[in-house]
Structure formats: C-alpha cells, structure tokens
Amino acid sequence: MAETRKASRFIVPVAVAGVAAATIGLVPALAASGDPDLPEITAQQLIEKIAASDTQTLSGTFRISTDLGLPLGGLTSALGGIGGAGGDSSADPSAKLTELVSGSHTLRIAADGPERQRLTLLDGSDEYSLIHNGDDVWAYDSKSDEVFHEKAPADAGAPDAEKHAPKDKELPGTPKQLADEVLKAAGDTTSITVDGTAKVAGRDAYQLVIKPKQAGSTVASVKIAVDAANGTPLKFTLNSVEGGKPVVDAGFTKIDFSKPAASDFTFKAPEGAKVTEGAAEKAAEEAEGAKGNPFGDELPGGLGEAFGLGAGTGKDGVNVIGEGWTAIARLDTGAPTPKTDEAPKEVQGLLDSLGDKVDGEFGSGTVFKTKIVNALLTDDGKVYVGAVTKDALVNAANADK
Incomplete structure (x- = not known):
C-alpha cells in the first residue's frame, strides 16, 4: 500500500x-x-x-x-x-x-x-x-x-x-x-x-x-x-x-x-x-x-507496488517474462498448490468465486482475477502474476514449460 x-x-x-x-x-x-x-x-x-x-x-x-x-x-x-x-x-x-x-x-x-x-x-x-x-x-x-x-x-x-x-x-x-x-x-x-x-x-x-x-x-x-x-x-x-x-x-x-x-x-x-x-x-x-518489485519499471504506473506485488518479491526464484505493460512475474514456490476441494466448504466457495480453472500445455491451475492484476497458480506450485489478461498468463505458462 x-x-x-x-x-x-x-x-x-x-x-x-x-x-x-x-x-x-x-x-x-x-x-x-x-x-x-x-x-x-x-x-x-x-x-x-x-x-x-x-x-x-x-x-x-x-x-x-x-x-x-x-x-x-x-x-x-x-x-x-x-x-x-x-x-x-x-x-x-x-x-x-x-x-x-x-x-x-x-x-x-x-x-x-x-x-x-x-x-x-x-x-x-x-x-x-x-x-x-x-x-x-x-x-x-x-x-x-x-x-x-x-x-x-x-x-x-x-x-x-x-x-x-x-x-x-x-x-x-x-x-x-x-x-x-x-x-x-x-x-x-x-x-x-x-x-x-x-x-x-x-x-x-x-x-x-x-x-x-x-x-x-x-x-x-x-x-x-x-x-x-x-x-x-x-x-x-x-x-x-x-x-x-x-x-x-x-x-x-x-x-x-x-x-x-x-x-x-x-x-x-x-x-x-x-x-x-x-x-x-x-x-x-x-x-x-x-522492497523489491520484480517488475521494476517494467510495469507502468507502479501497479505491482500499488496492488501489493512488491511485498516479498525481488528474492531468488522470481523471474520476469516480457516487458512493459505485459510484464509477468514468475515465482516457483516448489510446492504443489493445495487442492481447493480439500478446503472447508466456505473457503471453497470463496476461492471458486475468485478463480477460474484453466488448462494448457503447462498442465492445470487456477487464475485469480481482479479488474487489473491477475495471477495464475499452477497445480505444480508455479505462480504467474501481472497486469495482464487470463489468456496472457496461460500463454506465458505454456511458453515457460
């Protein structure tokens, strides 16, 4: 903030x-x-x-x-x-x-x-x-x-x-x-x-x-x-x-x-x-x-910092795909994403309302979206986030496979 x-x-x-x-x-x-x-x-x-x-x-x-x-x-x-x-x-x-x-x-x-x-x-x-x-x-x-x-x-x-x-x-x-x-x-x-x-x-x-x-x-x-x-x-x-x-x-x-x-x-x-x-x-x-926004000045408007993307970034394991307005930060957590069907029913409902299930060459995952910043969490523990569309995130994950 x-x-x-x-x-x-x-x-x-x-x-x-x-x-x-x-x-x-x-x-x-x-x-x-x-x-x-x-x-x-x-x-x-x-x-x-x-x-x-x-x-x-x-x-x-x-x-x-x-x-x-x-x-x-x-x-x-x-x-x-x-x-x-x-x-x-x-x-x-x-x-x-x-x-x-x-x-x-x-x-x-x-x-x-x-x-x-x-x-x-x-x-x-x-x-x-x-x-x-x-x-x-x-x-x-x-x-x-x-x-x-x-x-x-x-x-x-x-x-x-x-x-x-x-x-x-x-x-x-x-x-x-x-x-x-x-x-x-x-x-x-x-x-x-x-x-x-x-x-x-x-x-x-x-x-x-x-x-x-x-x-x-x-x-x-x-x-x-x-x-x-x-x-x-x-x-x-x-x-x-x-x-x-x-x-x-x-x-x-x-x-x-x-x-x-x-x-x-x-x-x-x-x-x-x-x-x-x-x-x-x-x-x-x-x-x-x-401190440390993985986008640096590559995400115009300081969108990474404005929406909290700077927190906990800039560390080992964070890479940037692309440049400018379509820059995407990639983070490999090293741990599979917890399955939402194992979470409490109330949590499942919240996650389902926020995310869309997606599949591609990268495998499968969930895109959590807002009007400006979207994030793809793959089932094998990778995170792709940026001020880009859902398709752009999926394409980045496919190309990164």
Missing part, C-alpha cells in the same frame, strides 16, 4: 524529467478543442510541464474511488490487514490506510514543502488524521480515540530519503503520486497523447492520455488531468479493458495553492486518548525487507 514519503507526495520528483527523453519517439498529439479553451500543446510539452512543476504548497479536498472488481467489497482491506506492521494501535497508518484500497473515500490534505503535510480521511462522523511536522509523525483515529506517534527518519532531508522513509507513513493515492509512477515508467511500449481539456476543482486542465501499445494488458488507459497553469496533476483515472467503473479514480474537488496555516500541522493528543509510540527503525527495516 502506498502511503506518505516526506518530500515528494506534492513535489514532482526530478526523475519525471527523464520521461521527456522517453517520449521523443512518439507522434505529438495536439489538444482537442474543448471547454475550457486552452492553447494547443503537445504531449511532449505537457510532460515537460509536469516535470518542471515546483508546487510545494497546497490544500484541498480530493475523492478517491477504487474498484478492483472483487466479488467481496471488503476483501482487499481484510487481506491488507493480515500481518500488518501496526497491530498495536488502530491509529497506525500501516493498518488504517489499507482501507483506501477499496471503496470510495473523501480526504482533506494540506502540504507546506517537504517538512509539513497533513491528510485527513473522512469516514462518516469519524475522522482519521495523519500529520507530518518536522521531526514528528502523528496519527489520530477519532473512532477509537487512539494516537500513534513516531519520530521521522533522521535522514529525511537527504536526497535518498525516500529509500529510508517508512513506507507505512506515506500519503496514499494523490493524483500527483499516481501520475509520477506512470510517467516514470513510460517508454516504447506506451502511447502518450493529449486529448482535450477539462475543468477540475475549478481549474483549467489538459487531459493527458496514456495507453499500452501492447495487446494482452488489462490496462485500457490512464488519464491524467494536468493543471494548465502550473503543471500539477489534479485527477488520475485508471481504466480496465473490462470497462465499467475505473479501477482507480482520484481527483481533487477543491484545491488552493497558497501556503496553508501553520496550525494545520500542529497536533496535541486529546486528553484521555491512548498514545502508542512507534519505532521508526523497525518500520524502516520492514520497508527495506519488503
């Missing part, structure tokens, strides 16, 4: 500037006429505008909706909590922020450079707040009246701070974060065009459209609404080839680029609230241990 790296949740990282070179070979597409009426711009120019954006202060509200197409709406959240690092406090972000993986949520955010950020997750009458202010990271869950606190990493101001910042303290799912991940991975397997304009949170914006050139990907398109004035991504939409609701739809409904009040980043634990002190060192070690 992606959550708040100190400096770059709201500042476009320098790495995005390299996207310009990766897209030189693309045929420039001019913005279509629309409302608002903005000057024409090429995809190359718009990417350069995003890379040059120096937005460091903002506040506003945004809405994030996630629809993985799972038969059980709360399944992802339930799975996200298994083995989580923050079991001692309901306010620990490593546990709480997994809720954003499913459903629709409204969030308020504020940022004042790399040292101060605040996110508030609104859930009915309850609120969950995550505040980073200098050396401190605070989280408060009003429902349980619990507080989580830990010191920010001492090297957070260093250029490589993101490598050491605890992953479970990162603000999740902002349009800019999602856009950065896609643009960093753009290359020859990707088509990037400008498709008209839009009004987002009262701001004039261009629509940047990113599509796979390869057949077999589950990604139909990624659309990023970019502020015409300052290059800040305002809205991010990830669509599946299955159609229907977007897999991820995250966009600002209100935004203000002026400097937030200093009081937005101050926090004092309410009287009587349970306060849990976290261990930044332990979180950093866990983040380091979980």
